[in-house]
Every structure is written in structure tokens, then in C-alpha cells.
Amino acid sequence: MSSVNLSKQHPDIYKQLMAFSAQGDAAIGEAGLDPLLGELVKIRISQINGCAFCLRLHTRDAIAKGETSDRLAVVAAWWESQYFTAQERAALALAEQVTKLSVPESRAWDDGSLTDRQASAVSWLAVVMNAWNRVAITSHYPVAP
Known part of the structure; x- marks a missing residue:
């Protein structure tokens, strides 16, 4: 077995993850956070996990929501830049903590x-994004130009 597309083998579980993901996105808005911050969190988690599929997806989503190329270029080293607000830095640090389980x-x-x-x-949102990264990486979702 080289790889298994998880969404095709168990589509009902995949649909439940989609619903869970929608709830995570909704929680960001309901908590008064900018949806763009949610995309930054998804991007950073995907960088840590090495998920090319999710990186491409959420980078495109962030650009569509108005994110700048400068901020996207430095999100992997957010703590070394002055591009991010205190709230964004706190959210990125928390997302890293949830992802790395220190x-x-x-x-x-x-x-x-x-x-x-x-x-x-x-x-x-970090819990949901980590689940998505694992689905995409395990399923070997194609990422091509």
C-alpha cells in the first residue's frame, strides 16, 4: 500500500471533518478575530507539518482576503518580524503550541x-488544521502547478 485517499475510503468521516472545520472557522469570527488571522494560523500550522496541499490552499485564501506578499513571506519566522500585531503573534504562538504539543x-x-x-x-482552529494536514499528507493529495 503506497497511499490511501482517506476521503474516498471513508467519505462520511471526511464530511464530519468538513463540518468540524466550518465550526472552527466560525469560532474565529464569533470570538471577534479577523478571518485573515485564521488563514495565517492555518498557513503556519501547515508549514510546521509540511503540508504542501494546505499551504497552497490557505495561501491563496489569504491572498483573496487581502493578505500581503510581505507578510506571507515572513510568516514562517513571524517572531523575528514587525509585520504582525500582538494579537496575531499570540495566536501564531498558541497555534504552534497546539501543533507541537510542547x-x-x-x-x-x-x-x-x-x-x-x-x-x-x-x-x-489549530486542532482542525492539524487534522486536515494529516488527511492531505496521508492521502498524498497532488500539488502541481
Whole structure:
């Protein structure tokens, strides 16, 4: 077995993940966070996980929502740039914490820039995005020009 397309083998589970993903996106908006921040979180998680399919998808989505090429170019090293707000930096740090599951838990992101509701929304979005990365990578979704 070289690879299995998970969505084709178990389409009902895939549909549930799509619904879960929609709830994660909705939580970002309901928590008062910019949907563009959600795309940055998805991009950063996909960079960490090495998911080319999701990187291309969410980079395109971010551009469609008005993201700049300069910010996209430095999101992989967001902590070294001055392009991101305190809230964006906190959300990116939290998303990295959820993705990497650091033990002991690091709270470097917790500088007051995110409310509890916003931190919960970013955490759920990170959980969803990590699931998507694993589906795309495991299924070997094609990424070609």
C-alpha cells in the first residue's frame, strides 16, 4: 500500500471533518478575530507539518482576503518580524503550541492579547488544521502547478 485517499475510503468521516472545520472557522469570527488571522494560523500550522496541499490552499485564501506578499513571506519566522500585531503573534504562538504539543506546556503566547474565547477559538482552529494536514499528507493529495 503506497497511499490511501482517506476521503474516498471513508467519505462520511471526511464530511464530519468538513463540518468540524466550518465550526472552527466560525469560532474565529464569533470570538471577534479577523478571518485573515485564521488563514495565517492555518498557513503556519501547515508549514510546521509540511503540508504542501494546505499551504497552497490557505495561501491563496489569504491572498483573496487581502493578505500581503510581505507578510506571507515572513510568516514562517513571524517572531523575528514587525509585520504582525500582538494579537496575531499570540495566536501564531498558541497555534504552534497546539501543533507541537510542547511538554511542559509553554505559555509564551499568553500575554493578554487574546481573550479566553479567542484563545479557545484559535486552539480549536489549530486542532482542525492539524487534522486536515494529516488527511492531505496521508492521502498524498497532488500539488502541481
